[in-house]
Amino acid sequence: MTLPPYADFLGLSVVGEGPARHVTMPGGDHVLGRPGFLHGGAIAGLLEIAGMVALFDALGENRPRVKPVNVTVDFMRGGRLVDTFAKGRVVRLGQRIANVAIDAWQDDPERPIAAARMTLQLGPRGL
Amino acid sequence: MTGQPVGKSFDPATFIDRFRNYGHNGALGIRYVDHGGNWVQLALDYDPRLIGNPETGVLASGPIFSLMDMATSMSIWAKTDIFRPQATLDMRVDYLRPAIPGRTVFGRGECYRVARQIAFVRGQAHDGDPADPVANVAATFMFLDAE
Numbered sequence: 001m002t003l004p005p006y007a008d009f010l011g012l013s014v015v016g017e018g019p020a021r022h023v024t025m026p027g028g029d030h031v032l033g034r035p036g037f038l039h040g041g042a043i044a045g046l047l048e049i050a051g052m053v054a055l056f057d058a059l060g061e062n063r064p065r066v067k068p069v070n071v072t073v074d075f076m077r078g079g080r081l082v083d084t085f086a087k088g089r090v091v092r093l094g095q096r097i098a099n100v101a102i103d104a105w106q107d108d109p110e111r112p113i114a115a116a117r118m119t120l121q122l123g124p125r126g127l
Numbered sequence: 128m129t130g131q132p133v134g135k136s137f138d139p140a141t142f143i144d145r146f147r148n149y150g151h152n153g154a155l156g157i158r159y160v161d162h163g164g165n166w167v168q169l170a171l172d173y174d175p176r177l178i179g180n181p182e183t184g185v186l187a188s189g190p191i192f193s194l195m196d197m198a199t200s201m202s203i204w205a206k207t208d209i210f211r212p213q214a215t216l217d218m219r220v221d222y223l224r225p226a227i228p229g230r231t232v233f234g235r236g237e238c239y240r241v242a243r244q245i246a247f248v249r250g251q252a253h254d255g256d257p258a259d260p261v262a263n264v265a266a267t268f269m270f271l272d273a274e
Contacts, residue, residue: 073219
């Protein structure tokens with residue numbers, strides 16, 4: 001899967017296959033927020049990209065046009081300047097609407113630093 | 128990092144200028160536009176490195192989220208007229224329409240309630256016409272220095 005320029009800007013990479021598939025974001029100056037911590041906007045960007053990866057995987061080839069309707073991000077723990085991982089899960093895939101949930105974590109997947117819920121609108125299938 | 132302004136008064140323009148090249152906001156190039164008693168307006172200039180859809184050239188959602196996070200965060204300091212350490216608790220962005228490729232996105236954040244530990248903010252983003260916004264935002268922040 002080719003990630004968009006913004007994903008390159010964040011330094012993201014998609015790793016793994018199947019249930020292990022997730023997105024990784026390296027820590028660094030480009031994602032720095034308040035001193036010593038990740039910027040919430042960068043975390044949100046990681047969550048949204050990971051959500052799109054999960055959705056595109058579920059939609060397969062010949063996917064419809066996808067338009068984000070909204071996203072809600074809960075910030076639960078400060079993110080340190082180390083690798084952050086995010087994995088999306090398609091909660092519901094309808095004809096016109098998809099609901100995706102994404103968690104982001106650093107040391108422990110059971111202790112997420114942030115979570116997001118995205119609602120996306122699906123266009124007609126095919127070109 | 129030294130130099131964070133903590134004191135009796137908060138000036139959004141000085142704050143942005145001081146941290147112009149700092150961290151994620153510096154990488155995005157977010158700049159100051161205007162402010163009032165409880166609101167701050169910032170701008171995010173179009174940048175091909177921030178594209179989310181290569182076919183259309185439309186910006187990704189993340190940079191708009193960052194713009195609004197910064198604008199709403201600063202609106203809290205504008206309202207209380209003092210810088211305080213704080214962190215985003217949660218933020219919701221409704222994407223009304225894609226920002227038109229090439230245009231600068233303007234983000235206006237407003238703080239409408241400050242409680243002891245939590246501040247409540249809202250905001251809008253537009254790409255040229257405030258009457259035709261690109262996004263609507265609601266968020267809460269938590270003060271890190273509250274008892």
